[in-house]
Amino acid sequence: MRPRNTQLSRALLLSLCLGASKPVHAGRSCEVQPPRAERVAQGLELALRTAQALDASGAQVVVLARAGQDLSRWGLRWSHLAFAYREAAPTADAPGTWRVVHKLNHCGSDRAALFRQGLAEFFLDDPHRFEAAFVLPRADWQEALLPMLRDNAAARRLHQPRYNLLAYPWATTYQQSNQWLIETLASAAEGAASDRPRAQAWLRLQGYEPTVLRIDAFTRLGARLTKANVAFDDHPDSQRFAGRIATVSADSVFAWMQRRALSGPEQIVR
Numbered sequence: 001m002r003p004r005n006t007q008l009s010r011a012l013l014l015s016l017c018l019g020a021s022k023p024v025h026a027g028r029s030c031e032v033q034p035p036r037a038e039r040v041a042q043g044l045e046l047a048l049r050t051a052q053a054l055d056a057s058g059a060q061v062v063v064l065a066r067a068g069q070d071l072s073r074w075g076l077r078w079s080h081l082a083f084a085y086r087e088a089a090p091t092a093d094a095p096g097t098w099r100v101v102h103k104l105n106h107c108g109s110d111r112a113a114l115f116r117q118g119l120a121e122f123f124l125d126d127p128h129r130f131e132a133a134f135v136l137p138r139a140d141w142q143e144a145l146l147p148m149l150r151d152n153a154a155a156r157r158l159h160q161p162r163y164n165l166l167a168y169p170w171a172t173t174y175q176q177s178n179q180w181l182i183e184t185l186a187s188a189a190e191g192a193a194s195d196r197p198r199a200q201a202w203l204r205l206q207g208y209e210p211t212v213l214r215i216d217a218f219t220r221l222g223a224r225l226t227k228a229n230v231a232f233d234d235h236p237d238s239q240r241f242a243g244r245i246a247t248v249s250a251d252s253v254f255a256w257m258q259r260r261a262l263s264g265p266e267q268i269v270r
Helices: 037-057 139-150 152-156 177-189 196-205 217-226 237-241 250-259
Strands: 061-067 080-086 098-105 112-118 129-135 211-214 244-247 267-269
Touching: 037 061, 037 098, 037 129, 037 267, 061 139, 061 250, 080 139, 080 177, 080 250, 098 177, 129 250, 139 152, 139 177, 177 196, 177 250, 237 244
Parallel strands: none
Antiparallel strands: 061 080, 061 129, 080 098, 098 112, 129 267, 211 244
16 A cells, blocks of 8 residues: 555656656666565655655755665765755645656666656665755756756756766766766756756866776776676776776765855755
């Protein structure tokens, strides 16, 4: 039986790309495992606590993070970012429901799509840790983002379906999930950033610094041969051969937004 809480009961997946009905994950394979009741309950509880925190924030749009994978070996806390936004209120005295728009990889393949979900489904993707975090973008950014996120075509404008888990932040060959989010954020902040090269140029000017991972040649070769959603050919040779792989991490986006006073402080939900 589905929970009757309004926020949780509306957690139905609505793909922004027609026909994208396969299971999808943020860079993970689609190994089918029966859901465990206690983890489902934990996911629903986290969704409810997150909805309450977002309601209390007074925001219309936030950048929301989850800990889908254990990235502690890389010094990272959060694995995946999404926009959470309020739907239009059904009545004058009822707040709109929180929805999530984010990019998901098709089961470890080299393709991805954008999806619209409720908070419950967002946290039912078998996370590594039942915690969430969010930051509130500047008020003028929220105002620009809200109509973009409510409109499928506008949300897809900077989307590149060719997916690479470690996509280079300053190239357009591929795009990973956090990269779509930060480029869309740039487009909302700067109207002239109407395509990916312009969005990336704006991010450089605004001082965004990607995470640089140290990955040796043997590990890179193994990943490239065994994982369709990992590629390194978009990285500059000098950096790749030195084992320095730059990519857009959730932690780096949060750090940049707070360092540049583009958002409020990071808020944790447990």
